[in-house]
Amino acid sequence: MKRVAALVAALALIGVTTWLVWPSAPKVRAQDQKITVVDGPSDDQRVELDTTFFPPPGGGKAPAVLIGHGFGGSKQSVRQQAIRVAQDGYAVLTWSARGFGRSTGEIALNSPDYEVKDVKQLIDWLAKRPEVLLDASGDPRVGIVGGSYGGSIALMTAAHDQRVDAIVPQITWSDLADALFPNAATQTPSAPTTASQGTGASDQGGETATAASTGEGAGGTSSTAAGQETAGAGLGQPESGVFKRMWAGIFFGQGVSLESFALQGQGQQQAAEPLTPQQARCGRFLPAICDIYQQVAEDGKATPEAVALLRKSSPITVAGQIKAPTLLLQGQRDSLFPLSHADANAKAIAAAGTPVSLAWFDGGHDGGNGEADWLFEQSSAWFARYLKGDGAAQTAPPVSAFTVTRDGGRDPGTRQRIRLHPEAASYPGLAGTDTTTVQLSGPEQSVVNPPGGAPASLSTVPGIGGLLGGQNTAGVSIDMPGQSAAFESRPLTAPLQLTGSTTAKIKVTGTGEATLFAKLYDVADNMQPPALPAGLVAPIRVTIPEGAGSVEATITLPAVDHRFAVGHRLRLVVTTTDMGFATAAEPATYQVSLASPTLAVPTVRTLAAPPSGVAWWVWAMPLAAVVIAAALLATGRTSSLAPAGSRVRRRAVPTVAGNGAAHDAAAAVQSAHDASPEQGGKPVPLEIRGLTKAYRNGELAVDGLSFRVEQGQVLGLLGPNGAGKTTTMRMMMGLIRPDDGEIRIFGDRVTPGAPVLSRLGSFVEGPGFLPHLSGRDNIELYWAATGRPAADAHFDEALEIAGLGKALERAVRTYSQGMRQRLAIAQAMLGLPDLLVLDEPTNGLDPPQIREMREVLKRYARDGRTVIVSSHMLAEVEQTCSHVVVMHRGRLVSAGPVSRLLTSESAGASTGNGHGLRLEDVFLDLIGDKS
Amino acid sequence: MTAAPGYAPRRTLPLRVEIIRQFKRRRTMVMFGLLLALPWILVIAFQFGPQSSGPQQASLRISDLATESGLNFAAFALSVSATFLLVVAVALFCGDTVASEANWSSLRYLLAAPIPRDRLLRQKLVVALGYSAAAVICLPLMALLAGTLAFGWNDIQVPGTGETIPAFDVLPRFGIVIGYALVSQLVVAALAFFISTVTDSPLGAVGGAVGLWIVCNILQAVEALGVLREFLPTFWNNAWVDALAPELDWSGMAKGASVSITYAAILIAVAFRRFRRKDVVS
Structure with a gap:
């Protein structure tokens, strides 16, 4: 008994000592200051940016990290992240972008003339700080991290300022015009070839067949009308795109409502003032942007001016200039900036020879888990590698070229969802490394566009995805009867892990311009509602040529990572409406059929084997225990005898x-x-x-x-x-x-x-x-x-x-x-x-x-x-x-x-x-x- | 002639004798009565509860699905009892077995009979494990019976996803569930048995095992322990749920069985080793 008590006491003492001696995270100080910058097309606008500087807690000179906030946020929304990054050994600067928080100025959507110039001057400011490590005089060692709006400023700044050494843009856009006016269809106006193509494909007969990718990608079989890029990137012609009206409304609405929000913060006397009509209409947006938004929101069409303006704020136009190693973290549950945007950014940056890594995590603008800790680890490893220098790069875990978060089932102990992170050494693109073709079948079906576009089908409701919680189950998805055509495969005989953008070819018969929405469902059986992976739809707008009567189009379905289990079916659904998008108000009827019965499903072989298998200790531990037990019993035998x-x-x-x-x-x-x-x-x-x-x-x-x-x-x-x-x-x-x-x-x-x-x-x-x-x-x-x-x-x-x-x-x-x-x-x-x-x-x-x-x-x-x-x-x-x-x-x-x-x-x-x-x-x- | 005529060490304390000695005990009866009555109590509880109007997407917890079918009900009954009731039952049968003999002073007469010490422990362990297994098995079986009578023989609806698996497909899976529940309780059994050999107080042995179990459960909630928690004996306690998933996943159960067997083997070996050398003074 005494020995046991002594042992317990000793253990308790060790525990308490460890607790006391254990190094706690260093204390981070924060210094608030206004930094005045000058920007505008002719560098004549003075703007006061509200900033907070977090010196490296360890003292000395450290690399700097700029943390940008999301649209509608301010420097306060990234404060916790800033403290965490600073504890990691960086000097951190957060700022409220112009038009947000207590910064003055108007929102210019990360325009090179405005926000980019602001951030360049923030880098100038950092270069003067004694705490910041310099690469050269006036050139601090600096990285930029941020999500959404803050991610795009990271890309834009890195393109315009070569002093930036590493960036980690998250859930952000590559082409704002495409994000707001997507069109997933590439039209094939050659009607006569339809029949031969159709029969040829259906002769294959087999259920699924795997073929190595030609490298040209999913769109390879279709000849594109205007000699464009393959549709894989999904960044097509915004002029013909379908207006993503709900997201655009939320996006714009946040900029407007910021006005009253910010005024409240500034003081009572100002809050009492009524808003002027201009303020009420445009909030803190730059009037030029506001006007264009008003126009496109009204008729749902992208004007050339609108496209030009949005393209100005799009990293895709300047991505080739980015020399800073880039880690793109894009959410799989994001109907605003889907995975195709990260894909486009990655390809454009990599084309210039800059190191790029890409991760598809469980999150995005529509919710999901968010994986905050994992994202932090990834960006921390990225910065350690490219900002801290050799020593830190050795110890930091490597960041793979391509990582996908997948559902790992439930943790048997806690019953919590666990996530796996299979990796690949190179990024295969949205067409995957291989293509599995799945045969679809279904007759030609009539779909009706209801007058006024209501009632509308439902896929993802923008802005409330996060409220519905991070469930991995696909959200509510409703197709209105009479508005949808469905084409289904036979039950799968082997599991199919889709990673990338599936492509399909459909034929639309009717007249004029048809706005349709394509979705790829995972159908388990008749007893359960079909699941729409990530709740994503592909909006399509095709123009049926006069007199032709029909048109064929290749549809690039949204990029997802989804596992279709054995026995499940793939169902391609084409609807005329979707709640999230602007659709035509006049009633119309179209016939939709399959132009080709094959669905090209991209898979990534290099990701196919997530690190699993039985852990070594599962069999080693019981074996060792049995050996120890046998030893305990064998040695105990002799001593039980009476003394010799x-x-x-x-x-x-x-x-x-x-x-x-x-x-x-x-x-x-x-x-x-x-x-x-x-x-x-x-x-x-x-x-x-x-x-x-x-x-x-x-x-x-x-x-x-x-x-x-x-x-x-x-x-x-x-x-x-x-x-x-x-x-x-x-x-x-x-x-x-x-x-x-x-x-x-x-x-x-x-x-x-x-x-x-x-x-x-x-x-x-x-x-x-x-x-x-x-x-x-x-x-x-x-x-x-x-x-x-x-x-x-x-x-x-x-x-x-x-x-x-x-x-x-x-x-x-x-x-x-x-x-x-x-x-x-x-x-x-x-x-x-x-x-x-x-x-x-x-x-x-x-x-x-x-x-x-x-x-x-x-x-x-x-x-x-x-x-x-x-x-x-x-x-x-x-x-x-x-x-x-x-x-x-x-x-x-x-x-x-x-x-x-x-x-x-x-x-x-x-x-x-x-x-x-x-x-x-x-x-x-x-x-x-x-x- | 060293031994009395007719005496042979390997014939001492036959299992049949030990089973009878333990069976007539009140706590054995009460525990089995409770385990067999619990499903019926649950059935009555569900009958009295407010009836929901059909299953909803949001409520796919195991408790919400309990009334869907007899199999669902049995899974529910197992899930609510595996965390504590079955632990107590197993701890009772295994923790009580040697300590209560010591408490009654009958242990010394058994040892002087003489029943060799290893054999005494072995026979008692076998019988205690047998009773524990009977306890673990009888609860889901009775729940299956009660649930089938009360809610019908329908296909099982999987918690979480709401998917449906045909009832006859899932019966073998149910066997896996019970088998895993047995293996995962092995560590409780071994712990209780070990404490039983070092103390004269039956309640101390049962309470000690249950207490350590509770401590492990608490530690398991400390996420800061990270991967270390996987080696807590309680961590994989609910891994049997994987056997009811549409796709059978062995990994969790394999780990759970590994941890359980590891602890059990060492604890039982230590129990034997200690008991061999022990001075029996009770």
Whole structure:
């Protein structure tokens, strides 16, 4: 117990010390200041930017990181991130972009004339700070990180300012015009070829076939009308794009509502002023932007001016100039800036030879988990590699060229969703490394554009994705009846991991301009609603040439990473409406059919094997445990034996049968018996030699005890409390291991469970019964536990001694002390053992029972058996026993026949009254002498 | 002639004898009664509760699906009892077995019979594990019966995704669930058994095992421990849910079984080793 307590105390001390000594994150200071910058097309507009500078907490010079905020945010929204980056060992500068927060100026959508110039001057400011590491005079070592609006300023600044050393743009756009006016269709106006293409493809017959990608990508089979890039990037012609009206409204609305928000922050007197009409209309937008928005929002068409303006704020136009290594983190759940935007950025930046890595994480403008910690780790590793220099780059984990977050099921312990991050050494693009073709089937179907475009189908509701929570299940997706055409594959025979943009070819029959929406569903069975991966749709706008009657188009479906399980079907649905987009108000009917029955599903082979498999410890640990267990058992076996004979102190063995003054142990040496404790060929019932047992505190309970008991004796073991009688008896039963010496019963040494113990009947320190069982059950089950034949038990004789009568059938817990006592003695006598050891057998018995017990024991020994009785009741011993061993403080005091003991003592003490001494007197005399 | 006639160490304490000795105990009866009654109590509770109007997309928790079918109900009953009730039951059967003999003083007479110490522990462990297994098995089986009678024999609806698996397809999976529940309780059994051999107090053994279990559960909630938590004996306790997923996932259960067997093997070995050398003073 003490050792355990000491161990616990030591562990607690170690724990507390570790807790106290453990290095806590360094404290980060924040310095707020206004930085005045000059921008505008002719560099004549003064703007005050509200900034916060976080010096590196470790002191000294450190690389700097600029953290941009999202649209509608301010420097406050990135404060926590800034502190975390600063703790990582950087000087951090956050700022509210012009038109946001407490900065002055108007929103110009990251225009090179405005915001980019602002950030360049922030870099100038950083170059003057003593805390910032410089690459050259006026050129600080600086990285830019930010999400959405802040991500695009990172790209734009890196393109316009070569001093930027690394950027981590997140969930941002490459082409703002395409983001707001996407068109996923590339038109093929050659109607006559339709039939041959269709039949040719359907002849393939097979369900799925995998073909290596030609490198040209998903759009490779279609000849594009205007000789454009392949549709893989999805960045087509915004002039014909479908207006993403809900997102655009939210985007613009945030800029407008910022006005009142910011004014509230500035003070009461200003907030009281009513908004001017211009303020109410445009908020803090630059009037030019505001006007263009008003116009496009009204008719849902991108004007050339609008496209020009939006393109000015688009990194895709300048991405070739970016020399800073770029880590693009794009969300898989993003209907505003889908994965195709990161794809376009990555390709454009990589084309200039700049290192680019790309990750598709579980997040985006539509919600998802967000993976804040993982994104931080990734950007931290990126900056460590490109900002901190060689030493840090070595220790930082490498960032793969392409990483995709996938659902790893649930953590079995916490039942939380876990995410896997399979990696690839190169970015394959949206066309994947391979293409699996899936055959679709379905007749030509009519779809109706309802008047006014309502009711509209629902895929993703912009802005509320985050509110619905980060569930991995695809959100609510509703197709209105009559508005959709569906084409379905047969159930998959193998799982299909789609990574990239699937392409399909459809034929639309009708007149004029058709606005349609394509979705690719994962259909499990009829009982569950089909799942729309990431809730993404591909808007299509095709123009049916006059007189042609129909048009074919290749549709680039939204880029997703999705696993279609075995037995699931792929369903391509083409609808006329979608809540998130502006659609035509006039009613129209189109016929939609498949121009080609194949769906080209890109897969990425290099990602196909996420790090999984059985962890090594799963099999190693139990094996090791079994080996350790076997070792524990094997080594424990020998030490359970009694001490080796060599340790036995050779002591004189006084025989109780001896004639001499047996209490004088030295006088009764019988060395002949040391080696073979047999006498006349017959083993001695009990021989104890040099028996020693110490208590845990070191005090000796039994100290060098030696005596012998011969057959037919009834031996009384006498001694005051604490003399070691019970301990000796326990050692006889093999319950306690002696520290030294040995006990032999019928010549066999007693060890725990020694077979010779089967010849010993024992009753030591009270009865031990199962209280819920009856007396008879106890006795019978005890005998059954010995495994010996029931015929050998002599139940009747034993139970007669117990004398319990009908009480034998009652549960033992109802017994009195005396009844249990008698039952226990009966149990000890089961099988009529050759040696019977009874500890205080008459305790709790009434006088008639005591007398009866006395007779029983005498009779028992007369039959050639041996009985050892310990007792306090000296009168009892005197009447019952033939021989006595007297113990005191663990030592033998006297041994011999009762009569001899009394005589020898009386010889010495008979000067008194002349009467024979009682054992009591002798006993007290013996004890008194020695004590 | 060293032993009494008819005595053979390998015939001592037959399993049958130990089973009878333990079976007539009140706590055995009460525990089995409770385990067998619990499904019916749950059925009654669900009958009294307000009826929802059909399953909704938002409510695909295991408890919301309990009334969908007998199999769903059995899975629910297992999930609510595996975390505590079954732990207590297993700790009771395994923790009580040696300690209560010591408490009744009957241990010394068994050892002096003599039943070799290893054999005594082995037979008691086998019987205790048998009772534990019976407890772990009888609850879901009774829940299956009660649930089928109350809610019908329908296909199982998977928690989380709401997918449906045909009932007969899932029956073998249900066997896996019960099998895994048995293996994962092995560590509780071993822990309770180990404590049982070092203490004379049956309640101490049961309470000690349950207490350590609770501590592990608390530690498991500390996310800061990170990957270390995977090696807590309680961490994979609910991994059997993977067996009811549309796609059977063994990885969690493999880890859970590995951890459980590791702890169990070492604890049982230590129990045997200690008991062999122990001075029985009770």
